[in-house]
Amino acid sequence: MVAVKGSFYSSFCKHRGMEGSWNTLPVSRTEVEISTVLSCGQSFRWKQLESDDKAWIGTFSHKVWILKQTDTEIHFKVFQQGMEENGDKLDDEKNRGLLYDYFQLEVSLETLYKEWSKRDERFANLTIQDYRGIRMLDQDCVENVFSFICSSNNNIARISQMVEKLCLHYGVKIAEVEGKTYYDFPTVEKLIGEKVEKKLREEKFGYRAGFIAKTAATIVANGGVNWLENLKNVGYDEARKQLQTLPGIGRKVADCVCLMSLGYSEAIPVDTHMHQIAKKYLPHLAKLKTLTDKSYSEITDYFRALHGDYAGWAHSVLFASTLRHLKKDGVTENKETATTEETVDVNLDKSKNAKSKKSIVEKPTTDSSTKDDKQRRNCTSRESKETIPLRFEQVTQNSQQIRTFASVIRTFLCAVAKV
């Protein structure tokens, strides 16, 4: 065990039930900024600890984790069933490995940023110092599937509540921390049946109740969690196709699952905001009322051509970075919405951005370059040099921040679409 010392933690550790030891995982904030990663809408289960809002508490790998970050390390503490026998060095090493894998630290964000900046000058120009440390988590695919089924036509606050209810009603207790009981995400089998659907409707899941019970049944019929896990091995297109056979999982949710829990870094979830804004800048899509399968493909193909094999990461990074920008600047209690304007000089070298490159991290690559020429035509029709005004509305509450994603993403797409 590595004891964490110093005043930084003294107040934190003195709380009842917090006497246990801390461990450390060396990592710079350049590679991961946990406060951003844990709150940007990838996982719905992380909360700031009540006794210390600098610390985060959540669950993965059937354990409860408390995480806290310094400039050079993540300090973590683990709670699990059978805590009494816990605490030997072997567990420490194992947990450190689990944390490393959860944050996918084998992927060098610094390397990716460099690559994205080469391909896309807005990456270098926009908020380069602001969006450091934003990366994809490697989440459990069962939890991911059902969490994002809950996400349709919904807001993050309610999605989080629903996920918590699923755990509370159907999950196994893991541990009690600071007087609060934490439950594991339920197994697929637990979510099958009409009783579940009825119960979830009572719990205000709405039409998602049926989707959850039926998807659980379908997964089990297909071979259970192994079938789901095996989608990691069948390639992105096939995995997405298979996921979309599950009730309540359409293109967007399938892409969320592919990106966040199946390891397909090229998957790009296109939500309603992204679409509304994208069609302003991809002219031939503007006439479409709704996001069709075809237009969805065109949008994602475009971003894949621009950002490469980790396009899903790039997209999420920019998405989260803008949210983080809001959080940092707009901390006010009185709901005032000051706006700041800045300009970004978009001076682009078309040929450079259109050039296709290989992945820079060891990972199976998929060939999605067949439409490169078409995308290039679609997206190079504007002037190569423009000044784009960026507007950030400053808000405080999470829900409000989410609400402003439209304006936020405009910032990003505004630039991207004018390549």
Added chain:
DNA sequence: TCGAGACCTAAGGA
């Protein structure tokens, strides 16, 4: 292919 409408609920704005 694309468009329209229904689907549950809750919160915020007009």
Added chain:
DNA sequence: ATCCTTAGGTCTC
């Protein structure tokens, strides 16, 4: 106060 819209969509015609 009440209606309306929106929130990280999906499914059926």
